[in-house]
Amino acid sequence: MGASELTRPLAWIAVDWGSSNLRAWAMDAQHHVMASASSPRGMLSLTPAEYEAELLGIVDDWLPDSGQTPVMVCGMAGARQGWQEAAYLATPTRLDQLSRGAVMPPLADPRLRVYLLPGLSQTGSTNHDYDVMRGEETQLAGLLADTSRFSGLVCLPGTHAKWARLTDGAVTEFATYLTGELYQLLAHQSVLKHSVGQDDLQHDGCRQAFTQAVKATYQAPERFSQRLFGVRAQDLLANTLPSGDARSAVLAAHLSGLTIGLELAGACHELTPGENVTLIGNEALSHRYALALETLGIDTQRVDGDTAVLAGLTLAYQSTRQ
Structure with missing residues (x-):
């Protein structure tokens, strides 16, 4: 689906880029999904120099001929072995402030403005073990869409399950289970x-x-x-x-x-x-x-x-x- 075929003007692009694949969504000004695309190439199969071309390969048809489209990227693209490292934010961290830790990789295509979101880290102490997450923090932030000061215990099942304690919209501690x-x-x-x-x-x-x-x-x-x-x-x-x-x-x-x-x-x-x-x-x-x-x-x-x-x-x- 090209830009001329999108039902409404493109406002921005959402991207979840993991270790083994990437997914992208074309978003309008009201944050509704107009189209989606995916690729089987994640961090494990890309060098830093290949990320921009891989992204363009699935979103190019959405982009208008002029102007600059923001692209918000979470996940392993911001890892040390990814596109460009977006350093971890140390807990406690407010989830509505993730973009403050974003990095913007240099781009050849002037139509893109990419933000790589950071993950979260936890330094070992008497009560907490060393831990990191990257990608799950953005899913946790999604809980704030309906309740801006969400509090509670959250579990994200997976190969490496994450458990996070949220207090008034901030991650105060978390743990990973393999x-x-x-x-x-x-x-x-x-x-x-x-x-x-x-x-x-x-x-x-x-x-x-x-x-x-x-x-x-x-x-x-x-x-x-x-x-x-x-x-x-x-x-x-x-x-x-x-x-x-x-x-x-x-x-x-x-x-x-x-x-x-x-x-x-x-x-x-x-x-x-x-x-x-x-x-x-x-x-x-x-x-x-x-x-x-x-x-x-x-x-x-x-x-x-x-x-x-x-x-x-x-x-x-x-x-x-x-």
């Missing part, structure tokens, strides 16, 4: 690879195995390693499990519950009675985490990941216009 990566390593590179397959929480057997494992690890996280080997032992000995693919699906659900339960044992230990958790992410992962949390009696509310990142990029764009 749960998704840990599950993949255990399921595909450990002895458990002989026992686990692909689970489906829509099936009662998988759902029950998952919730039981969440409870078990949450209540006794010190037994996590022991329970991991128990997955293999169940496969060898348990007569009550189904056979074939259904058996490996139940054991996969059990392993997933163990790893997520361990994460929740750390992330939720300071929740106050009655406090809920806001989940930001895709539907499948958010559903899995919601089920785990609700199993422990913790209520959740969900926000779509794309909706959150667009709202966060919009907030950053608006702050550059003030």
Whole structure:
């Protein structure tokens, strides 16, 4: 869809540029999406000199012949190995001020004005571990679209799940859990690879195995390693499990519950009675985490990941216009 084919004049472009792909949205003056495009080339497959051409490859048709279009970019394009480093902002950080840490890479095309948003960092101390995030802070900022002084505990499930405490619109602390990566390593590179397959929480057997494992690890996280080997032992000995693919699906659900339960044992230990958790992410992962949390009696509310990142990029764009 070219500029002449956009339904309204282009005001700015929103971009989420990750390690393995990039996504872009053409935005009008009211911050509505008019068109979208994507590329499979993320930070891991680009050199700094290739970013501008890759971006133009998917947004060039949107650009008017004259003038300069702002482009707000979050994610790994601003990493040290990316287009140009946008240094981390140290917590506590107000999420409506992310654009103040943005950097603007030099460009050959005069039609573009690119802002690379920063990530967040946390320096190790008595109460907090060293930690960083890049990209998730923009999704967190999206929560401020409806509640400018949002407060609460937020979880962004993923390969490296992020948990952030927000107070009056600022990130005061956060923590990263390698749960998704840990599950993949255990399921595909450990002895458990002989026992686990692909689970489906829509099936009662998988759902029950998952919730039981969440409870078990949450209540006794010190037994996590022991329970991991128990997955293999169940496969060898348990007569009550189904056979074939259904058996490996139940054991996969059990392993997933163990790893997520361990994460929740750390992330939720300071929740106050009655406090809920806001989940930001895709539907499948958010559903899995919601089920785990609700199993422990913790209520959740969900926000779509794309909706959150667009709202966060919009907030950053608006702050550059003030």
